[in-house]
Amino acid sequence: MRRSGRTTRQRELPALSTSPVLPALPAPTAAPALPAHPGLPALAVRGRSAARARLALTASAVAVLLAVTACGDDADDGQGAATGAAATGAASTADALGPAAPARGEPVRIGLVTGRGASGDLNIEKDVAEATVKYLNEHRSGIAGRPVELVLCETLADPGKGADCGNRMVEENVAAVVVGSTPVLESVWQPINQAGLPAVFFGASGNRILGDTKATFALTDPTFPVSGVPIALAKEHKTTKVTAVVIDVPSSRASYQAAVAVYKAAGIDLTIVPVPLGTADMTPQMRKLAGDDPGVVHIHGNDSFCISALNGLRAVGYDGPISMIGQCVTDATRKAVPASYLEGVSVAANSPIGTDNPSTRLYQAVVTTYGKDIDPSKPSGVNIFTTLAGFQASLANLTGDVTPTSVITAMKAMPATELPGGGGLKIRCNGHAVAGSPAVCGRGGLLTTLDDAGEPTEYKLVGATPIED
Numbered sequence: 001m002r003r004s005g006r007t008t009r010q011r012e013l014p015a016l017s018t019s020p021v022l023p024a025l026p027a028p029t030a031a032p033a034l035p036a037h038p039g040l041p042a043l044a045v046r047g048r049s050a051a052r053a054r055l056a057l058t059a060s061a062v063a064v065l066l067a068v069t070a071c072g073d074d075a076d077d078g079q080g081a082a083t084g085a086a087a088t089g090a091a092s093t094a095d096a097l098g099p100a101a102p103a104r105g106e107p108v109r110i111g112l113v114t115g116r117g118a119s120g121d122l123n124i125e126k127d128v129a130e131a132t133v134k135y136l137n138e139h140r141s142g143i144a145g146r147p148v149e150l151v152l153c154e155t156l157a158d159p160g161k162g163a164d165c166g167n168r169m170v171e172e173n174v175a176a177v178v179v180g181s182t183p184v185l186e187s188v189w190q191p192i193n194q195a196g197l198p199a200v201f202f203g204a205s206g207n208r209i210l211g212d213t214k215a216t217f218a219l220t221d222p223t224f225p226v227s228g229v230p231i232a233l234a235k236e237h238k239t240t241k242v243t244a245v246v247i248d249v250p251s252s253r254a255s256y257q258a259a260v261a262v263y264k265a266a267g268i269d270l271t272i273v274p275v276p277l278g279t280a281d282m283t284p285q286m287r288k289l290a291g292d293d294p295g296v297v298h299i300h301g302n303d304s305f306c307i308s309a310l311n312g313l314r315a316v317g318y319d320g321p322i323s324m325i326g327q328c329v330t331d332a333t334r335k336a337v338p339a340s341y342l343e344g345v346s347v348a349a350n351s352p353i354g355t356d357n358p359s360t361r362l363y364q365a366v367v368t369t370y371g372k373d374i375d376p377s378k379p380s381g382v383n384i385f386t387t388l389a390g391f392q393a394s395l396a397n398l399t400g401d402v403t404p405t406s407v408i409t410a411m412k413a414m415p416a417t418e419l420p421g422g423g424g425l426k427i428r429c430n431g432h433a434v435a436g437s438p439a440v441c442g443r444g445g446l447l448t449t450l451d452d453a454g455e456p457t458e459y460k461l462v463g464a465t466p467i468e469d
Contacts, residue, residue: 096361115180246275
């Protein structure tokens with residue numbers, strides 16, 4: 001059985017806790033036990049040879065030689081062509097950013113909690129957040145016409161420091177808190193929620209967080225990567241088993257444990273294989289997994305974790321269907337895992353990284369114009385951009401004072417709005433996106449299959465039906 005085909009000010013605040021520092025990592029989107037999407041389509045079954053034939057045909061169809069005739073004398077030395085290319089690039093960037101619409105007045109203070117720590121450094125979140133805020137302040141009129149000022153705090157993946165960050169946001173009197181990738185979500189969230197501050201996540205997990213009706217907003221659908229895609233792939237391959245290789249942090253473990261009932265309702269047995277962060281060689285775990293008839297193998301972690309899992313599966317000769325979350329796929333993955341093994345892997349994502357489309361062009365323009373040396377292939381960077389820009393977009397109708405109360409009211413009353421960087425996904429924070437999880441604002445996700453270079457093929461919107469009143 002083979003896989004399918006297959007003007008910005010910033011104040012940085014250190015956390016005060018003296019708790020021992022734990023390693024940090026990007027926290028993958030996770031979920032409680034929620035219904036799987038009935039709208040998930042069957043995943044096309046394509047063998048390696050078929051995939052290669054398809055790619056060869058595609059390549060031959062698009063391999064067009066563009067002849068550029070340069071005008072000028074011999075002394076030009078191509079400078080005219082270079083100047084023209086630069087002008088075209090600048091115009092494309094300007095088009096992506098849109099017209100200038102500067103924010104004015106007293107800054108709106110927004111908290112940003114990131115998971116940067118001693119291991120799995122998430123500096124990119126801070127860098128992208130700063131670039132995003134500059135873009136929002138210069139081209140999107142900030143929030144309610146006023147510039148955004150970030151108040152930063154880092155959890156270092158330590159629950160104690162996470163709680164310190166939450167408390168510090170309350171002390172700093174911010175209007176809302178955007179939470180980036182951290183495995184200590186609940187530690188950060190609890191003091192923020194108790195104080196009545198709105199907390200905005202790219203993706204979150206846990207019944208307490210996702211069940212909050214007061215002031216919590218998770219922009220993306222947590223059920224899509226945890227259960228929706230693996231179940232659809234299992235049904236396509238006519239297997240009743242899914243084995244999830246999950247990074248061993250509380251939020252990820254809990255989301256898959258809670259999803260067991262969803263799998264059972266779909267007639268699928270879910271086996272969870274938690275593997276500690278930093279495990280460089282997963283061959284022993286993958287050998288045991290492959291010998292137990294795993295069905296579909298679904299991988300959930302950051303890129304370094306997924307690299308170890310994929311290479312472990314390859315080492316033991318596993319040739320069955322594989323799916324994984326979008327955080328798995330980066331340039332580092334393509335360098336460390338042979339493209340022939342990545343070919344045909346199904347990827348559940350929330351942004352169309354690796355393809356040319358309006359979402360990626362906007363993100364590229366933002367990090368190129370306002371950032372420095374930012375790797376646009378890193379999902380954690382795109383995620384924090386999407387979270388901040390999505391938060392700002394949700395407040396398009398907010399006028400007057402920007403307070404925690406006015407932010408919450410505006411977000412709950414927002415119409416369906418396209419999620420920046422989301423490849424066509426929309427958000428609506430009225431509590432109806434996912435049954436049983438009123439904090440969730442999004443429904444569905446993006447699905448792609450990797451080609452014979454380990455690159456995403458076309459992304460398709462899956463399960464992204466309109467969110468009801």
